[in-house]
Amino acid sequence: MTFLVAPTVLRLAPDELAARTRERFGGELRRAGSFAQLCLLGAQACLDAAPAGRSLGVLWASSHGARSAARAALQEAASGEPVMPFTFVATQPHLAATLLAQRSAPVARAAFVHIDPSGWPRLLSLAQVWLASCEQVLVGWAEEAAEGEAHQSDWCVLQKNPGEVTCEPLREARGALPATSADWLARVAAWLAAPRETLSLRGGGEAWRFAAGR
Amino acid sequence: MASFVRAAAVASALAPEVLPDLPLPPAGGDWTRRAENIARAVAAALKGKAGLTEGEWQQLPCLVGSSSHFIGAREAQPDATLGPPAEFAAQLARWFGTSGPAMAVNTACTSGLTALGLARDMVESGACKHALVLGVELANRLTGAGFAALGLLSATKARPCDLDRDGLVLGEAFGAVVVSVSGPWRIAAAEIRVDPSGFAAPAPNETIIAQVMGAALSAAGWKEIDLLKLQAGGSPAGDLAEARAVRSTFAVPPRLVSFKGAIGHTLGASGPAELALLIDALARGIVPPTSGFAQVDPELGLEPKAGDARSVRRVLFNLAGFGGHVASVALEKS
Numbered sequence: 420m421t422f423l424v425a426p427t428v429l430r431l432a433p434d435e436l437a438a439r440t441r442e443r444f445g446g447e448l449r450r451a452g453s454f455a456q457l458c459l460l461g462a463q464a465c466l467d468a469a470p471a472g473r474s475l476g477v478l479w480a481s482s483h484g485a486r487s488a489a490r491a492a493l494q495e496a497a498s499g500e501p502v503m504p505f506t507f508v509a510t511q512p513h514l515a516a517t518l519l520a521q522r523s524a525p526v527a528r529a530a531f532v533h534i535d536p537s538g539w540p541r542l543l544s545l546a547q548v549w550l551a552s553c554e555q556v557l558v559g560w561a562e563e564a565a566e567g568e569a570h571q572s573d574w575c576v577l578q579k580n581p582g583e584v585t586c587e588p589l590r591e592a593r594g595a596l597p598a599t600s601a602d603w604l605a606r607v608a609a610w611l612a613a614p615r616e617t618l619s620l621r622g623g624g625e626a627w628r629f630a631a632g633r
Numbered sequence: 634m635a636s637f638v639r640a641a642a643v644a645s646a647l648a649p650e651v652l653p654d655l656p657l658p659p660a661g662g663d664w665t666r667r668a669e670n671i672a673r674a675v676a677a678a679l680k681g682k683a684g685l686t687e688g689e690w691q692q693l694p695c696l697v698g699s700s701s702h703f704i705g706a707r708e709a710q711p712d713a714t715l716g717p718p719a720e721f722a723a724q725l726a727r728w729f730g731t732s733g734p735a736m737a738v739n740t741a742c743t744s745g746l747t748a749l750g751l752a753r754d755m756v757e758s759g760a761c762k763h764a765l766v767l768g769v770e771l772a773n774r775l776t777g778a779g780f781a782a783l784g785l786l787s788a789t790k791a792r793p794c795d796l797d798r799d800g801l802v803l804g805e806a807f808g809a810v811v812v813s814v815s816g817p818w819r820i821a822a823a824e825i826r827v828d829p830s831g832f833a834a835p836a837p838n839e840t841i842i843a844q845v846m847g848a849a850l851s852a853a854g855w856k857e858i859d860l861l862k863l864q865a866g867g868s869p870a871g872d873l874a875e876a877r878a879v880r881s882t883f884a885v886p887p888r889l890v891s892f893k894g895a896i897g898h899t900l901g902a903s904g905p906a907e908l909a910l911l912i913d914a915l916a917r918g919i920v921p922p923t924s925g926f927a928q929v930d931p932e933l934g935l936e937p938k939a940g941d942a943r944s945v946r947r948v949l950f951n952l953a954g955f956g957g958h959v960a961s962v963a964l965e966k967s
Contacts, residue, residue, distance in 0.1 A: 477827075482717045484739065493707060496775050510779075510955070513741050513827075517957050520829040529827045529958070530747050533702075533718040533737035541734065548754040623734065 421547050422582035422632050425469035426608040429461040429572040433564050436460075451514055453570075454485035458515035458561045461572025465557065466523055469576040472555035477516060477529040478546050479559035479574075482536050482600065485511035486563045519557075527553045536600040540625035544588060546577045554578065560600045573604040584611060585632045588625065595621035595628075636756040637816030637967060639763065640682035641909035644675050645806040648895035650921045650939075651910045654678045657805055660772035664706040668771055671807050672728040680730075683811045685763060693765040693811070694733035695726035696752050698744030700901040702737060705773035729809075731765055742954030743825060744768065745808060745904030746962060750823040752812040768808040768905030776900065777803055785868060791898070792925040793865035793891035794872055794935045801866045804897020808905030818912055821947075821963040822852035828957035837864075837871055837953040842878035845961045849949060850882070853963035858887050859945040860920060862911055863937070864953045865891040866898045867925060875953065876933035888945075889937040894925025904952055904960070911950070915942050915966075 431439060433453070440448060440456040443463065448456060458479065488511045512531040520526040528549055534541060539560065546556040559574040577586070584607065589595060598606060598620040607629055610618045617630040647656040655674050658667060680690060702718040722735040738748040745768030752764035770776075780786055780803060787800030812820070826848075828841040850856065861879065865872050879886050892907045899906050914921045923937035950962040 482719060484718060489704065492775055492779075493704070496708060496778060510741070512739055513955070513958065516740075516827050517829060520827045526827045526829075528750075528825060529740070530751060530825070531739050532751075533722065533739065535717075535719050535723070535735075538719075538734060538736070541736065544758075544760060545751060545754055548758045 421550065421586050422578050422580065423584040423586045423607070423629065424576045424578060424582035425465050426575045426604050426611060427461060427465035427468060427573065428605045428608050429464060430569040432569055436570060448518060451518065452485065452488045452511050454488060454511040454561065454563055455515040455518065457563060457570050457572045458512070458559065459518050461561060461574045462519050462557060462559055463522065465574035465576060469555070470580070472524050472578065474527045474554045475524045476546065476549040476553035476556035477519060477526055478542055478549065478556055479561060480532045480534045480542055480600070481561050482533065483562060484533055535623065538623040539598070539600045539603050540588070540622050540627055543577070543586065543627055544625065550577060550579055571601065575604055582632050585630045587628055589619060589628050592621040592624065592626035595619035595626035598622050634757050634759060634814065636753045636820045637813050638818040638820060638908065638912060638964065639811040639813035639816030640679055641808070641810040641905065641912055642675050642678035642682060643806060643808040643906045643909035644671050645896040645899065645906055646804055648924065650924055651892060651895045651914065653896070653910065669728055671771070672725055675807050675809050676729040679809045679811065685811070689763055691731055692733050693731040693763055694755065694761055695722060695729065695731050695735040695765045695767065696738055696748035697722040697725055697735070697767045697769060698738045698746070698748035698901045698904060699769045700739065700741050700744055701770060701773050701776050704775055705771055708774055725767055725769065729765065733761070740954065740958045742900045742903060743952050743958040743960045744901030745906070746823070746952050746960040747825050749810060749812060749904055749962065750825050753820050753823050756812055756814060763811055763813045766810040766812055766905055768806065768902035770900045770902035771805055771807065787867060790925055791867035791894045793863065793867050793894050793923055794876070794930065794933055794937055795867070795926045796928040796930040798867040798869060798872060801868055802897045804899045806896060806899035806902040806906035808902050808909050810905045810908055817967050819965045819967055821965045822849040823962045824849040824852065825958060825960040828959060830957070837874050837957070837959060839874040839877040841959050842875055842953060843881045845959045846878060846882045846949060846951065849961040849963045853965070855947055855963065858947045858949045860948045861887045861889050862907065862948060862950045863889055863891045864951045866893040871953065873933060875951065876935050880934060886935060888920060889935055890920050891923045891937055894923055908950065911948070915945055918943050920945065
């Protein structure tokens with residue numbers, strides 16, 4: 420059986436990100452751009468709320484990824500300025516993984532993927548497989564804000580040890596409520612505040628059922 | 634359930650010692666049109682080798698490893714809205730003629746191998762019988778500029794493990810692999826880890842590389858191997874760290890090969906691209922020469938050697954990436 424613990428939903432105005440990061444980590448995170456900061460803030464809040472484990476997988480996703488860093492690198496290159504190594508393509512997710520690995524149980528596996536927002540159940544399916552080699556898997560979704568929106572950094576831990584919520588894939592998606600990367604974990608967290616019957620959510624042709632655990 | 638490399642194909646720089654399936658067309662012109670042409674050509678080559686039915690091919694999930702995605706298409710219009718990288722993966726899947734779920738995987742230079750590891754998870758868990766893994770790194774100025782800013786590039790050529798090595802040479806590649814429930818090479822282990830000190834360090838951590846190789850050997854249940862495909866890209870510090878890890882893992886280093894002198898360091902594509910070159914060479918019964926290697930560096934103590942490969946059954950396949958991702962995949966001849 421698979422258990423989901425510490426569902427953590429973070430929404431943050433873009434202009435609050437740097438201050439919140441400094442507050443939580445006691446200073447600047449060297450080289451970390453907004454995407455790495457956002458990932459780390461949400462992931463750390465989740466780990467703070469989860470029971471400690473001995474080995475951790477980290478599997479997280481985003482639709483757009485480090486959008487502001489990519490835009491900055493393109494503009495640097497277009498203006499003829501040197502492209503700085505810590506904004507050029509693809510470095511911010513790795514920086515987040517490295518910074519997290521410095522602060523967590525040993526990271527046995529890590530992968531950052533880009534999936535369509537309806538594909539969030541794929542993360543749970545893969546994380547369930549990873550539980551064969553990791554005691555816990557930290558599963559997340561981070562999205563830098565588009566204009567006028569809030570940053571998103573939603574995380575939970577999947578584990579085999581009993582916890583707040585049991586979760587399992589459903590063979591049949593019919594009857595499950597539609598959800599996306601923007602709201603599936605928020606709905607689990609809201610349901611957990613007053614769990615009644617099971618909660619079934621679907622996306623991308625797959626569905627998962629959540630029930631009270633322990 | 635076990636998983637296997639069923640077939641692989643690659644377009645890369647034309648290197649006679651490693652014989653890629655297809656040479657890349659010259660860079661320039663419309664980036665997207667060139668990417669489509671390359672993708673369709675690699676798809677045709679792979680489809681011919683994979684032996685799947687049309688229905689099986691169409692259902693393939695597509696996992697794309699890349700560190701740059703379609704950034705090359707955006708360099709001409711830096712103010713344009715960046716589309717999500719998952720859309721790049723979906724576009725590649727359409728060019729390949731597959732309609733299963735698509736995802737882009739981004740763990741820097743190990744992206745393609747991380748995608749292979751996820752495909753292995755999908756096959757071994759029974760989620761699918763076959764999965765398509767792509768490693769794609771096509772021409773763009775940003776990646777070269779970023780590596781240049783880090784001072785990691787050679788002014789001349791890549792010399793893996795060589796006494797005179799002086800840095801990396803970047804390359805383009807489009808590699809493709811079908812991971813399946815059957816095939817000529819069983820994936821006995823796929824270990825991919827993060828070095829907590831990796832981002833600030835000038836080179837991969839030798840201890841982590843040794844741990845990852847050891848974990849792959851342990852997961853495969855092996856003590857010895859017949860061939861080690863090195864990361865070795867010609868970086869002075871990177872090759873030294875890997876050499877120390879190899880010497881601490883094996884009492885006597887196994888036979889060695891590196892492909893980065895032949896096709897360059899193809900970053901996120903290097904896993905699928907080098908895997909395609911490797912299994913093609915082994916199918917032809919040879920361990921190819923390590924292009925760029927001429928003189929042993931006594932500090933490394935490693936000497937890649939070409940030769941007959943008919944006795945090669947167990948292979949360890951290493952990659953180490955910018956940012957501290959380290960990977961080692963164990964492959965066994967079926």
